[in-house]
Amino acid sequence: MERTYFNPAVETMADDARLAMQLAKLEEQLAYVIERSPFYARKLAGVTPARVRSLADLAALPFTEKSELLASQTAVPPLGEHLAAPVESVIRVHASSGTTGRPSYVAITRRDRDAWSEVVGRVYWCEGVRPADVIIHGFGLSFFVGGLPLKDAIEEIGAMFVPIGVGASERLVTTALDLRATQLTCTPSYTQYLADYCRDKRGVDPRELGFRRVMLGAEPGGGIPAVRERIARDFDAKVTEGLGNADLVPVYAASCDENDGMHFLAPDHLLLEVVDPETGRALPVEDGVSGELVATHLDREAAPLVRFRTRDRVTLSTTPCPCGRTGPRIRCLGRTDDMLIVNGVNVWPSAIRDVVEAFAPETTGAFEVPLSEPPPKVAPPLRLRVEHARGAVDLAALKKRLEGTLHDKLVVRADVVLVPEGTLPRFEMKASYLKREYEER
Ligand SMILES: [Zn+2]
Structure with a gap:
């Protein structure tokens, strides 16, 4: 009989057993970082790990900000004072580009690599990957944690990993057909680029590529029903998504076929x-709780982090899932950095995308938000450029309906400028909907 879970003991653990395991591991991890990392020896001076016995105790510890990791790396190059393992035990570095554009290096040991393979193995198993599958990998392989760690995990499952990377749509299409690929893993925005590429440049219906599943990651689109439906239609495939973080674990949550949030x-x-x-106040972990996700490592060797602020805005659900996996499910709205505030109302590019996608086929799904001042505050009306499809005729009526729906759904006044299909950029990597049209200071 086929295995349902990659790691049944962990994936179906009862809530109280899970928390007890986590608190036991937390004590060990805190003792480890205080002893091994000069960064945490200073930051957690006076903390006795054995006295951190509950989530409330953890909430009394200070946060770790991404900016602190960058400063630590600058002060003590190359890997920073938060490095907690001897440099000779580091087997690989990955990098994430911070908002400042300076790369931040993330080190892993052999043990960390194995842990990542195990967790990302659970992720891809949850998304339906089995040993007989052929996976086209359409993320960047250089530095990005969506690259080599995904290769390791897919090998761990025993499926066939096909390293295509980004910017190689021609090779992707040829290889998918040659190898009878069963799955594609890439960003939501790339799926749109690829579908257009197939139809316009290759004269191929994207459904002919034969993908049974499309597994999304690296940006929020996969959580948006209209985006998922478009991709499912374009490729005639099941669509799921994963969530991860370069400084934590490459992918640590994924949706199952129920598509009701991502299992942690x-x-x-x-x-x-x-x-x-x-305010930074910890909120109770309960059904429907909404806020910023903060994570603490429990079993990391090279660079464990304590109360790391992810800047991801999430909502948790804790109701049972028919697939049998326990623990919270995560819905990610986007990154705090991408959020706009219009007249005091929070507006996420992912929510705008949801509205724009819902107007397909009159819209292509492509849009941008021109900003004349640094975000998050935007003076109303919220200006948007939205691509209309070639067939769309009554543009004045379309503009009016878009603005009406944006007002209903987002509670903001919008000013939509419709532009012809093909005007706005397509993104092969992460999509960027905010167009900064002001002088950077
Ligand atoms: Zn499930």
Whole structure:
């Protein structure tokens, strides 16, 4: 009989057993970082790990900000004072580009690599990957945690990993057909680029590529029903998504076929908290709680982090899932950095995308938000450029309906400028909907 779970013991653990395991591992991890990392020896001076016995105790510890990791790396190059393992045990570095554009290096040991393979293995198994599958990998392989760690995990499952990377649509199409690929894993925005490429440049219906599943990651689109439906239609495939973080675990949550939020699949490696993004106050982990995701490593060797602020805005659900996996499911709205505030109302590019996608086939799904001042505050009306499809005729009526729906759904006044199909950029990597049209200071 086929296995349902990659790691049944962890994926179906009862809530109280999970928390007990996490708190035991937390104590060990705190003792480890205080002893091994000069960064945490200073930051957690006076903390006795054995006295951190509950989530409330954890919430009394300070946050770790991404900016602190960059400063630590600058002060003590190359890997920073938060490195907690001897440099000779580091087997690989990955990098994430911070908002400042300077790369931040993430080191892993052999043990960390194995842990990542195990967790990302659970992720892809949850998304339906089995040993007989052929996976086309359409993320960047250089530095990005969506690259080599995904290769390791897919090999761990025993499926066939096909390293295509980005910017190689011609090779992707040829290889998918040659190898009878069964799955595609890439960003939501790339699926749109690829579908257009197939139809316009190759004269191929994207459904002919034969993907049974499309597994999305690296940006929020996969959580949006209209986006998922478009991709499912374009490729005639099931669509699921994953969530990860370069500084934590490459992918630690994924949706199952129920598509009702992403199962948190790394409870033995990360302890999650949800905090109020403005005050930093920890919120109770319960059904419907909404805020910023904060994570603490439980079993990391090279660079464990304590109360790391992810800047991801999430909502958790804790109702049972028919697939039998326990623990919270995560819905990610987007990154705090991408959020706009219009007349005091929070507006996420992912929510705008949801509206714009719902107007397909009159719209292509492509849009951008021109900003004349640095975000997050935007003076109303919220200006948008939206691509209309070639067939769309009554543009004045379309503009009016778009603005009406944006007002109903987002509670903001919008000013939509319709532009012809093909005007706005397509993104092969992460999509960027905010167009900064002001002088950077
Ligand atoms: Zn499920």
